[in-house]
Amino acid sequence: MLWRPCGEHAALLDCDSLAQMSAARATVEAAGIEGITELVPGARSLLVVAEPGSRTLALVRDLLADADLTHPPAGSPREVTLDVSYDGEDLQLVARDAGISVAEVITLHTEAEYTVAFTGFAPGFGYLTGLPEALQQPRLESPRTKVPAGSVGIGGEFTGVYPRESPGGWRLLGHTDETLFDPAAERPVLFVPGDRVRFRSA
Structure with missing residues (x-):
């Protein structure tokens, strides 16, 4: 996975596969990190937009760096x-x-x-x-x-x-x-x- 800055308050995570992107999205959503204003998944990417001045992007990076994306949280899907x-x-x-x-x-x-x-x-x-x-x-x-x-x-x-x-x-x-x-x-x-x-x- 590779992080790329997108403007001042967002970052784009380039993923190796659709499955990895889905696991990353589920992991971030389950964590409930405050300050995320938008989470936009794509076929092989995940855009994270944060509140200006927050440490949110750093927290998301740290979360995913330590996460086991082969076993993402199941959650309670609609x-x-x-x-x-x-x-x-x-x-x-x-x-x-x-x-x-x-x-x-x-x-x-x-x-x-x-x-x-x-x-x-x-x-x-x-x-x-x-x-x-x-x-x-x-x-x-x-x-x-x-x-x-x-x-x-x-x-x-x-x-x-x-x-x-x-x-x-x-x-x-x-x-x-x-x-x-x-x-x-x-x-x-x-x-x-x-x-x-x-x-x-x-």
């Missing part, structure tokens, strides 16, 4: 279940490339438990880890210019849900009617890093 209609445009393609039936694709996708590793791309879009290896497939060669809101897709090692209509290159398995991003709501986003997610065939 659990989210989404009902999905498995009628996506790429369902047949995913089944064909995986060498299994459409029914098996749905079974694999719904039996797995996922974790929100980080968010990005669009407000409310969570990158969920835990996708079965048989369903890990590349993105489309030609991204779509419009993917409907609520579309459930897979891309590489991740699965996720498009919170609003946008361009996108993930393979689409189906859709959900759940609202993932509402800027007017008390809790604007459905997913935050660390949440556990399951999909249920509607």
Whole structure:
């Protein structure tokens, strides 16, 4: 791991892997260190923003230097279940490339438990880890210019849900009617890093 300064009151931790980043995030959150104003995970990085004039960044560095990141704290993650209609445009393609039936694709996708590793791309879009290896497939060669809101897709090692209509290159398995991003709501986003997610065939 490597720390890099980001302005006067933040530091970016470059991690060796997604798993290491997730463990670092969980360790910092569990410690409850005062003075952290923002904690932003990425695929291989963790941004820590601290209150001006505090020793927070030094405390976080010391914490992670001594932490066993191979056994991060489990915590008490929030659990989210989404009902999905498995009628996506790429369902047949995913089944064909995986060498299994459409029914098996749905079974694999719904039996797995996922974790929100980080968010990005669009407000409310969570990158969920835990996708079965048989369903890990590349993105489309030609991204779509419009993917409907609520579309459930897979891309590489991740699965996720498009919170609003946008361009996108993930393979689409189906859709959900759940609202993932509402800027007017008390809790604007459905997913935050660390949440556990399951999909249920509607």
